[in-house]
Amino acid sequence: MAAFRQIFAILRKDLLLELRSKEVLTTMLVFALVVVVLFNFVFDPGAEEVKVTAPGILWVAIVFAGNLGLSRTFAREQENGVIQGLLLCPIDRSYLFVAKVLGNIIFIFLLEVVILPVMIVLFDVHIGGAWPMLLLVLLLGIIGFASVGTVFSAISANTKSREVMLPILLFPVTIPVILSSIKSTAYLFAGRELSEVWSWLRVLVGFDVVFFVVCFILYEYVIEE
Amino acid sequence: MIRIEHITKSFGYFRALKDVHCEINEGEFVSLLGANGAGKTTLIRILATLAKPSEGDVWIGDVSLKKHPMKIRSRIGVVSHFTYLYNDLSALENLRFFARMYLIADARPRIEALLTDVGLAPRQHDLVRTFSRGMQQRLALARALLHRPNILLLDEPFTGLDINAAGLLKELLQRLVREEVTVLLTSHDIDFALDYSQRILLLKNGELTIDIPSASADKNDILRILGDK
Numbered sequence: 336m337a338a339f340r341q342i343f344a345i346l347r348k349d350l351l352l353e354l355r356s357k358e359v360l361t362t363m364l365v366f367a368l369v370v371v372v373l374f375n376f377v378f379d380p381g382a383e384e385v386k387v388t389a390p391g392i393l394w395v396a397i398v399f400a401g402n403l404g405l406s407r408t409f410a411r412e413q414e415n416g417v418i419q420g421l422l423l424c425p426i427d428r429s430y431l432f433v434a435k436v437l438g439n440i441i442f443i444f445l446l447e448v449v450i451l452p453v454m455i456v457l458f459d460v461h462i463g464g465a466w467p468m469l470l471l472v473l474l475l476g477i478i479g480f481a482s483v484g485t486v487f488s489a490i491s492a493n494t495k496s497r498e499v500m501l502p503i504l505l506f507p508v509t510i511p512v513i514l515s516s517i518k519s520t521a522y523l524f525a526g527r528e529l530s531e532v533w534s535w536l537r538v539l540v541g542f543d544v545v546f547f548v549v550c551f552i553l554y555e556y557v558i559e560e
Numbered sequence: 561m562i563r564i565e566h567i568t569k570s571f572g573y574f575r576a577l578k579d580v581h582c583e584i585n586e587g588e589f590v591s592l593l594g595a596n597g598a599g600k601t602t603l604i605r606i607l608a609t610l611a612k613p614s615e616g617d618v619w620i621g622d623v624s625l626k627k628h629p630m631k632i633r634s635r636i637g638v639v640s641h642f643t644y645l646y647n648d649l650s651a652l653e654n655l656r657f658f659a660r661m662y663l664i665a666d667a668r669p670r671i672e673a674l675l676t677d678v679g680l681a682p683r684q685h686d687l688v689r690t691f692s693r694g695m696q697q698r699l700a701l702a703r704a705l706l707h708r709p710n711i712l713l714l715d716e717p718f719t720g721l722d723i724n725a726a727g728l729l730k731e732l733l734q735r736l737v738r739e740e741v742t743v744l745l746t747s748h749d750i751d752f753a754l755d756y757s758q759r760i761l762l763l764k765n766g767e768l769t770i771d772i773p774s775a776s777a778d779k780n781d782i783l784r785i786l787g788d789k
Contacts (some may be wrong), residue, residue, distance in 0.1 A: 340660065343659075344661055346659035351653070352646065356648060411648070415644060415647065416640070417645065417646055419610055419642065420644025420663070423608060423636075423638055424633065424658070424661040425633040425663070427630070461628055
Protein backbone atom coordinates (compact mmCIF):
# COMPACT_ATOMS: atom_id res chain seq x y z
CA MET A 336 0.00 0.00 0.00
CA ALA A 337 2.86 2.37 0.89
CA ALA A 338 4.48 1.65 -2.46
CA PHE A 339 1.24 2.50 -4.29
CA ARG A 340 1.08 5.83 -2.48
CA GLN A 341 4.67 6.62 -3.47
CA ILE A 342 4.12 5.54 -7.08
CA PHE A 343 0.99 7.66 -7.23
CA ALA A 344 2.87 10.63 -5.73
CA ILE A 345 5.54 10.49 -8.47
CA LEU A 346 2.92 10.01 -11.18
CA ARG A 347 0.85 12.92 -9.89
CA LYS A 348 3.92 15.15 -9.72
CA ASP A 349 4.97 14.23 -13.29
CA LEU A 350 1.46 14.91 -14.61
CA LEU A 351 1.32 18.24 -12.75
CA LEU A 352 4.68 19.32 -14.15
CA GLU A 353 3.61 18.34 -17.67
CA LEU A 354 0.25 20.05 -17.29
CA ARG A 355 2.16 23.17 -16.29
CA SER A 356 4.76 23.15 -19.06
CA LYS A 357 3.02 21.05 -21.76
CA GLU A 358 6.55 20.51 -23.00
CA VAL A 359 6.53 16.75 -23.69
CA LEU A 360 2.99 16.37 -25.02
CA THR A 361 3.21 19.35 -27.36
CA THR A 362 6.52 18.19 -28.83
CA MET A 363 5.29 14.63 -29.33
CA LEU A 364 1.97 15.72 -30.80
CA VAL A 365 3.42 18.20 -33.28
CA PHE A 366 6.00 15.67 -34.44
CA ALA A 367 3.42 12.88 -34.87
CA LEU A 368 1.04 15.17 -36.75
CA VAL A 369 3.81 16.27 -39.10
CA VAL A 370 4.67 12.62 -39.86
CA VAL A 371 1.04 11.66 -40.54
CA VAL A 372 0.34 14.74 -42.69
CA LEU A 373 3.54 14.29 -44.70
CA PHE A 374 2.71 10.66 -45.48
CA ASN A 375 -0.81 11.73 -46.40
CA PHE A 376 0.65 13.73 -49.30
CA VAL A 377 2.41 10.61 -50.58
CA PHE A 378 -0.62 8.30 -50.77
CA ASP A 379 -4.09 8.88 -52.22
CA PRO A 380 -6.78 8.56 -49.54
CA GLY A 381 -8.76 5.33 -49.86
CA ALA A 382 -6.21 3.77 -52.23
CA GLU A 383 -5.58 0.06 -51.74
CA GLU A 384 -1.94 0.52 -50.71
CA VAL A 385 -3.05 2.76 -47.86
CA LYS A 386 -4.50 -0.24 -46.03
CA VAL A 387 -1.08 -1.84 -46.20
CA THR A 388 0.99 1.20 -45.30
CA ALA A 389 -1.29 3.05 -42.85
CA PRO A 390 -0.52 0.85 -39.82
CA GLY A 391 3.20 1.32 -40.45
CA ILE A 392 2.79 5.09 -40.77
CA LEU A 393 0.75 5.20 -37.58
CA TRP A 394 3.39 3.29 -35.62
CA VAL A 395 6.27 5.25 -37.13
CA ALA A 396 4.57 8.41 -35.87
CA ILE A 397 3.96 6.84 -32.44
CA VAL A 398 7.41 5.39 -31.82
CA PHE A 399 9.38 8.37 -33.11
CA ALA A 400 7.20 10.87 -31.24
CA GLY A 401 7.25 8.52 -28.23
CA ASN A 402 11.04 8.52 -28.37
CA LEU A 403 10.98 12.31 -27.98
CA GLY A 404 8.84 11.95 -24.87
CA LEU A 405 10.91 9.12 -23.43
CA SER A 406 14.10 11.15 -23.81
CA ARG A 407 12.57 13.72 -21.44
CA THR A 408 11.69 11.12 -18.77
CA PHE A 409 14.48 12.19 -16.42
CA ALA A 410 15.03 15.72 -17.74
CA ARG A 411 13.36 17.37 -14.73
CA GLU A 412 15.20 15.05 -12.37
CA GLN A 413 18.52 16.19 -13.85
CA GLU A 414 17.95 19.77 -12.63
CA ASN A 415 19.19 20.44 -9.10
CA GLY A 416 20.17 16.77 -8.69
CA VAL A 417 16.54 15.86 -7.99
CA ILE A 418 17.17 12.27 -9.02
CA GLN A 419 19.41 11.92 -5.96
CA GLY A 420 16.66 13.44 -3.83
CA LEU A 421 14.34 10.71 -5.11
CA LEU A 422 16.93 8.03 -4.44
CA LEU A 423 17.23 9.28 -0.85
CA CYS A 424 13.55 8.56 -0.26
CA PRO A 425 12.60 5.24 1.32
CA ILE A 426 11.22 3.80 -1.89
CA ASP A 427 12.31 0.69 -3.72
CA ARG A 428 14.08 1.73 -6.94
CA SER A 429 11.84 -0.62 -8.92
CA TYR A 430 8.78 1.37 -7.85
CA LEU A 431 10.43 4.49 -9.24
CA PHE A 432 10.54 2.59 -12.52
CA VAL A 433 6.85 1.67 -12.29
CA ALA A 434 5.91 5.31 -11.68
CA LYS A 435 8.01 6.56 -14.58
CA VAL A 436 6.70 3.86 -16.96
CA LEU A 437 3.10 4.67 -16.04
CA GLY A 438 3.76 8.34 -16.74
CA ASN A 439 5.27 7.54 -20.13
CA ILE A 440 2.40 5.18 -21.00
CA ILE A 441 -0.14 7.90 -20.18
CA PHE A 442 1.68 10.51 -22.29
CA ILE A 443 2.09 8.23 -25.31
CA PHE A 444 -1.46 6.90 -25.02
CA LEU A 445 -2.79 10.47 -25.00
CA LEU A 446 -0.75 11.06 -28.16
CA GLU A 447 -2.32 7.97 -29.74
CA VAL A 448 -5.82 9.07 -28.81
CA VAL A 449 -5.25 12.36 -30.67
CA ILE A 450 -3.30 11.02 -33.63
CA LEU A 451 -5.57 8.04 -34.42
CA PRO A 452 -8.68 10.03 -35.45
CA VAL A 453 -6.49 12.33 -37.56
CA MET A 454 -4.99 9.26 -39.21
CA ILE A 455 -8.40 7.72 -39.86
CA VAL A 456 -9.75 10.88 -41.44
CA LEU A 457 -6.69 11.67 -43.56
CA PHE A 458 -6.18 8.12 -44.82
CA ASP A 459 -9.88 7.22 -45.02
CA VAL A 460 -9.41 4.07 -42.95
CA HIS A 461 -12.52 2.12 -41.88
CA ILE A 462 -12.29 0.61 -38.43
CA GLY A 463 -15.91 -0.51 -38.07
CA GLY A 464 -16.58 -2.15 -34.74
CA ALA A 465 -12.93 -2.88 -34.02
CA TRP A 466 -12.39 0.30 -31.97
CA PRO A 467 -12.02 -1.34 -28.57
CA MET A 468 -9.61 -3.89 -29.99
CA LEU A 469 -7.59 -1.17 -31.74
CA LEU A 470 -7.30 0.82 -28.50
CA LEU A 471 -6.17 -2.37 -26.75
CA VAL A 472 -3.47 -2.91 -29.40
CA LEU A 473 -2.33 0.72 -29.07
CA LEU A 474 -2.13 0.36 -25.30
CA LEU A 475 -0.32 -2.98 -25.36
CA GLY A 476 2.07 -1.68 -28.01
CA ILE A 477 3.31 1.13 -25.81
CA ILE A 478 3.67 -0.90 -22.60
CA GLY A 479 6.71 -2.81 -23.87
CA PHE A 480 8.02 0.23 -25.73
CA ALA A 481 7.72 2.54 -22.70
CA SER A 482 9.20 -0.08 -20.34
CA VAL A 483 12.39 -0.47 -22.38
CA GLY A 484 12.42 3.26 -23.17
CA THR A 485 12.27 4.22 -19.49
CA VAL A 486 15.30 2.08 -18.62
CA PHE A 487 17.30 3.29 -21.63
CA SER A 488 16.30 6.85 -20.87
CA ALA A 489 17.82 6.45 -17.39
CA ILE A 490 21.00 5.06 -18.97
CA SER A 491 21.27 7.74 -21.65
CA ALA A 492 20.37 10.58 -19.25
CA ASN A 493 23.94 10.57 -17.96
CA THR A 494 25.57 10.53 -21.38
CA LYS A 495 26.59 13.61 -23.33
CA SER A 496 24.70 12.58 -26.48
CA ARG A 497 21.51 11.48 -24.74
CA GLU A 498 19.14 12.45 -27.59
CA VAL A 499 21.12 10.31 -30.04
CA MET A 500 21.87 7.50 -27.61
CA LEU A 501 18.25 6.72 -26.70
CA PRO A 502 16.90 5.80 -30.16
CA ILE A 503 20.07 3.86 -30.96
CA LEU A 504 19.51 1.72 -27.86
CA LEU A 505 15.73 1.67 -27.94
CA PHE A 506 14.64 0.84 -31.48
CA PRO A 507 16.63 -2.37 -32.09
CA VAL A 508 15.48 -3.86 -28.77
CA THR A 509 11.82 -2.97 -29.22
CA ILE A 510 11.51 -4.32 -32.78
CA PRO A 511 9.43 -7.34 -31.64
CA VAL A 512 6.93 -5.05 -29.89
CA ILE A 513 6.76 -2.60 -32.79
CA LEU A 514 6.43 -5.39 -35.35
CA SER A 515 3.62 -7.21 -33.54
CA SER A 516 1.85 -3.87 -32.93
CA ILE A 517 2.01 -3.01 -36.64
CA LYS A 518 0.79 -6.48 -37.64
CA SER A 519 -2.12 -6.38 -35.17
CA THR A 520 -3.08 -2.89 -36.33
CA ALA A 521 -2.81 -3.93 -39.98
CA TYR A 522 -5.22 -6.86 -39.43
CA LEU A 523 -7.69 -4.51 -37.73
CA PHE A 524 -7.41 -1.90 -40.50
CA ALA A 525 -7.94 -4.65 -43.09
CA GLY A 526 -11.06 -5.86 -41.27
CA ARG A 527 -9.63 -9.34 -40.71
CA GLU A 528 -11.09 -11.84 -38.22
CA LEU A 529 -10.34 -11.17 -34.55
CA SER A 530 -8.91 -14.67 -34.24
CA GLU A 531 -6.14 -13.64 -36.68
CA VAL A 532 -5.45 -10.49 -34.65
CA TRP A 533 -5.19 -12.56 -31.48
CA SER A 534 -2.25 -14.51 -32.87
CA TRP A 535 -0.15 -11.30 -33.03
CA LEU A 536 -1.71 -9.91 -29.90
CA ARG A 537 -0.45 -12.93 -27.94
CA VAL A 538 3.08 -12.23 -29.19
CA LEU A 539 2.68 -8.58 -28.17
CA VAL A 540 1.47 -9.47 -24.68
CA GLY A 541 4.34 -11.96 -24.33
CA PHE A 542 6.96 -9.35 -25.17
CA ASP A 543 5.24 -6.78 -22.94
CA VAL A 544 5.44 -9.12 -19.97
CA VAL A 545 9.06 -10.08 -20.65
CA PHE A 546 10.20 -6.49 -21.24
CA PHE A 547 8.34 -5.11 -18.22
CA VAL A 548 9.64 -7.76 -15.83
CA VAL A 549 13.24 -7.58 -17.09
CA CYS A 550 13.23 -3.76 -16.96
CA PHE A 551 11.61 -3.81 -13.49
CA ILE A 552 14.47 -5.98 -12.23
CA LEU A 553 17.24 -4.14 -14.13
CA TYR A 554 16.18 -0.62 -13.22
CA GLU A 555 17.63 -0.79 -9.72
CA TYR A 556 21.10 -1.47 -11.13
CA VAL A 557 20.75 1.16 -13.87
CA ILE A 558 19.73 3.96 -11.53
CA GLU A 559 22.42 3.23 -8.90
CA GLU A 560 25.60 5.35 -8.91
CA MET B 561 25.28 5.97 16.88
CA ILE B 562 26.91 5.90 13.43
CA ARG B 563 29.69 3.33 13.14
CA ILE B 564 31.78 3.65 9.99
CA GLU B 565 33.63 0.36 9.71
CA HIS B 566 36.75 0.32 7.54
CA ILE B 567 35.16 1.94 4.51
CA THR B 568 37.07 1.86 1.25
CA LYS B 569 35.67 3.28 -1.96
CA SER B 570 37.35 2.74 -5.30
CA PHE B 571 36.57 4.18 -8.71
CA GLY B 572 38.52 1.91 -11.02
CA TYR B 573 42.13 2.12 -9.81
CA PHE B 574 41.52 5.33 -7.87
CA ARG B 575 40.79 4.87 -4.17
CA ALA B 576 38.68 7.82 -3.00
CA LEU B 577 38.39 6.49 0.57
CA LYS B 578 40.97 4.30 2.26
CA ASP B 579 39.96 2.26 5.27
CA VAL B 580 38.00 5.04 6.98
CA HIS B 581 36.97 3.99 10.45
CA CYS B 582 35.23 6.04 13.13
CA GLU B 583 32.17 6.38 15.34
CA ILE B 584 29.81 9.31 15.71
CA ASN B 585 27.69 9.49 18.83
CA GLU B 586 24.00 10.27 18.94
CA GLY B 587 23.32 14.00 19.04
CA GLU B 588 26.91 14.88 18.19
CA PHE B 589 27.79 17.71 15.80
CA VAL B 590 30.78 16.62 13.74
CA SER B 591 32.57 18.60 11.06
CA LEU B 592 34.33 16.77 8.27
CA LEU B 593 37.17 18.83 6.83
CA GLY B 594 39.44 18.22 3.90
CA ALA B 595 40.77 19.73 0.71
CA ASN B 596 38.94 19.30 -2.59
CA GLY B 597 39.08 15.67 -3.66
CA ALA B 598 39.88 14.43 -0.16
CA GLY B 599 36.83 12.14 -0.17
CA LYS B 600 34.36 14.17 1.94
CA THR B 601 31.50 14.04 -0.56
CA THR B 602 32.15 10.36 -1.28
CA LEU B 603 31.85 9.57 2.42
CA ILE B 604 28.64 11.60 2.71
CA ARG B 605 27.22 9.84 -0.37
CA ILE B 606 27.96 6.47 1.16
CA LEU B 607 26.33 7.43 4.47
CA ALA B 608 23.33 8.74 2.51
CA THR B 609 23.03 5.37 0.66
CA LEU B 610 23.66 7.11 -2.67
CA ALA B 611 26.87 5.13 -3.19
CA LYS B 612 27.96 1.70 -2.05
CA PRO B 613 31.28 1.18 -0.30
CA SER B 614 33.74 -1.09 -2.12
CA GLU B 615 34.76 -2.53 1.25
CA GLY B 616 33.50 -2.12 4.79
CA ASP B 617 30.08 -1.22 6.09
CA VAL B 618 28.27 1.50 8.01
CA TRP B 619 26.04 0.76 10.97
CA ILE B 620 23.38 3.16 12.15
CA GLY B 621 22.37 1.79 15.51
CA ASP B 622 22.07 -1.91 14.77
CA VAL B 623 21.08 -1.46 11.12
CA SER B 624 23.61 -2.27 8.41
CA LEU B 625 23.69 0.21 5.55
CA LYS B 626 24.73 -2.50 3.10
CA LYS B 627 21.92 -4.85 4.06
CA HIS B 628 19.08 -2.45 4.85
CA PRO B 629 19.56 0.83 2.95
CA MET B 630 15.78 1.45 2.89
CA LYS B 631 15.61 1.51 6.70
CA ILE B 632 18.54 3.93 6.81
CA ARG B 633 16.96 6.30 4.29
CA SER B 634 13.98 7.04 6.50
CA ARG B 635 16.35 8.01 9.35
CA ILE B 636 18.64 10.40 7.51
CA GLY B 637 18.22 13.83 6.00
CA VAL B 638 20.65 15.14 3.40
CA VAL B 639 21.52 18.68 2.36
CA SER B 640 24.11 19.14 -0.35
CA HIS B 641 25.08 21.88 -2.77
CA PHE B 642 22.36 20.38 -4.98
CA THR B 643 18.95 21.35 -3.63
CA TYR B 644 17.09 18.23 -4.84
CA LEU B 645 14.10 20.48 -5.57
CA TYR B 646 11.88 20.71 -8.64
CA ASN B 647 12.26 24.15 -10.20
CA ASP B 648 8.73 24.13 -11.64
CA LEU B 649 6.97 23.24 -8.40
CA SER B 650 6.28 25.75 -5.66
CA ALA B 651 7.97 25.50 -2.28
CA LEU B 652 4.78 24.01 -0.83
CA GLU B 653 4.34 21.53 -3.70
CA ASN B 654 7.94 20.38 -3.35
CA LEU B 655 7.53 19.72 0.36
CA ARG B 656 4.15 18.04 -0.18
CA PHE B 657 5.68 15.76 -2.79
CA PHE B 658 8.58 14.72 -0.57
CA ALA B 659 6.22 14.28 2.38
CA ARG B 660 4.28 11.77 0.28
CA MET B 661 7.51 10.03 -0.68
CA TYR B 662 8.47 9.74 2.99
CA LEU B 663 4.93 8.50 3.76
CA ILE B 664 4.35 11.24 6.32
CA ALA B 665 0.77 11.13 7.57
CA ASP B 666 -0.86 14.54 8.00
CA ALA B 667 2.19 16.43 6.79
CA ARG B 668 0.48 19.82 6.63
CA PRO B 669 1.35 21.12 10.14
CA ARG B 670 4.92 19.87 9.73
CA ILE B 671 5.31 21.60 6.36
CA GLU B 672 3.85 24.85 7.68
CA ALA B 673 6.17 24.79 10.70
CA LEU B 674 9.24 24.12 8.56
CA LEU B 675 8.36 26.84 6.05
CA THR B 676 8.04 29.27 8.96
CA ASP B 677 11.34 28.07 10.46
CA VAL B 678 13.25 28.66 7.25
CA GLY B 679 11.50 31.98 6.64
CA LEU B 680 9.75 30.94 3.43
CA ALA B 681 6.11 30.86 4.57
CA PRO B 682 5.25 34.09 2.68
CA ARG B 683 6.73 32.63 -0.54
CA GLN B 684 5.33 29.09 -0.20
CA HIS B 685 3.21 29.31 -3.36
CA ASP B 686 6.03 30.66 -5.54
CA LEU B 687 7.90 28.42 -7.94
CA VAL B 688 11.34 27.35 -6.75
CA ARG B 689 12.92 28.71 -9.95
CA THR B 690 12.03 32.23 -8.77
CA PHE B 691 13.98 31.75 -5.52
CA SER B 692 17.49 33.01 -4.84
CA ARG B 693 20.25 30.49 -4.09
CA GLY B 694 19.93 31.19 -0.38
CA MET B 695 16.18 30.67 -0.39
CA GLN B 696 16.54 27.42 -2.33
CA GLN B 697 19.10 26.18 0.17
CA ARG B 698 16.79 27.03 3.07
CA LEU B 699 13.99 25.12 1.37
CA ALA B 700 16.40 22.23 0.80
CA LEU B 701 17.01 22.17 4.55
CA ALA B 702 13.25 22.08 5.16
CA ARG B 703 13.00 19.16 2.72
CA ALA B 704 15.78 17.32 4.51
CA LEU B 705 14.10 17.78 7.91
CA LEU B 706 10.58 16.96 6.74
CA HIS B 707 10.56 13.37 8.02
CA ARG B 708 12.23 14.26 11.34
CA PRO B 709 15.50 12.44 10.65
CA ASN B 710 17.73 11.72 13.62
CA ILE B 711 20.81 12.07 11.43
CA LEU B 712 21.47 15.08 9.23
CA LEU B 713 24.22 14.96 6.60
CA LEU B 714 25.26 18.28 5.11
CA ASP B 715 27.69 18.48 2.21
CA GLU B 716 29.08 22.01 2.01
CA PRO B 717 25.71 23.56 2.76
CA PHE B 718 27.06 27.12 2.92
CA THR B 719 28.11 27.17 -0.74
CA GLY B 720 26.66 30.27 -2.40
CA LEU B 721 24.83 31.51 0.70
CA ASP B 722 24.89 35.16 1.69
CA ILE B 723 25.61 36.22 5.30
CA ASN B 724 21.93 36.26 6.31
CA ALA B 725 21.17 32.84 4.86
CA ALA B 726 24.35 31.37 6.36
CA GLY B 727 23.41 32.86 9.75
CA LEU B 728 19.94 31.33 9.59
CA LEU B 729 21.39 27.95 8.65
CA LYS B 730 23.84 28.09 11.57
CA GLU B 731 20.99 28.98 13.92
CA LEU B 732 18.92 26.05 12.66
CA LEU B 733 21.85 23.67 13.03
CA GLN B 734 22.37 24.74 16.64
CA ARG B 735 18.70 24.12 17.35
CA LEU B 736 18.90 20.66 15.79
CA VAL B 737 21.86 19.77 17.95
CA ARG B 738 19.86 20.84 21.01
CA GLU B 739 17.12 18.48 19.77
CA GLU B 740 19.65 15.61 19.79
CA VAL B 741 19.90 15.32 16.00
CA THR B 742 23.26 13.92 14.92
CA VAL B 743 24.88 16.30 12.45
CA LEU B 744 27.75 15.48 10.10
CA LEU B 745 28.78 18.47 8.02
CA THR B 746 31.49 18.85 5.41
CA SER B 747 33.03 22.27 5.09
CA HIS B 748 36.09 24.23 4.06
CA ASP B 749 35.39 26.76 6.80
CA ILE B 750 37.72 25.78 9.65
CA ASP B 751 36.58 28.61 11.92
CA PHE B 752 32.97 27.52 11.64
CA ALA B 753 33.93 23.90 12.29
CA LEU B 754 35.92 24.85 15.42
CA ASP B 755 33.23 27.19 16.75
CA TYR B 756 30.11 25.14 16.16
CA SER B 757 30.95 21.44 16.08
CA GLN B 758 31.93 19.17 18.92
CA ARG B 759 34.35 17.06 16.92
CA ILE B 760 36.59 17.51 13.91
CA LEU B 761 37.33 14.79 11.38
CA LEU B 762 39.90 15.53 8.72
CA LEU B 763 40.20 13.56 5.52
CA LYS B 764 43.34 13.72 3.48
CA ASN B 765 43.72 11.79 0.22
CA GLY B 766 40.91 9.50 1.31
CA GLU B 767 42.39 8.74 4.72
CA LEU B 768 41.05 9.88 8.06
CA THR B 769 44.04 11.72 9.52
CA ILE B 770 42.45 13.66 12.39
CA ASP B 771 39.63 12.68 14.74
CA ILE B 772 39.65 14.99 17.76
CA PRO B 773 37.27 17.09 19.89
CA SER B 774 36.99 20.66 18.57
CA ALA B 775 38.01 22.03 21.94
CA SER B 776 41.46 20.48 21.63
CA ALA B 777 41.87 21.18 17.92
CA ASP B 778 44.32 23.79 16.74
CA LYS B 779 43.53 25.75 13.60
CA ASN B 780 47.18 26.07 12.61
CA ASP B 781 47.72 22.30 12.93
CA ILE B 782 44.70 21.68 10.71
CA LEU B 783 45.92 24.23 8.16
CA ARG B 784 49.37 22.67 8.19
CA ILE B 785 48.01 19.16 7.60
CA LEU B 786 45.68 20.41 4.88
CA GLY B 787 48.57 22.23 3.22
CA ASP B 788 51.08 19.36 3.38
CA LYS B 789 51.50 17.47 0.13
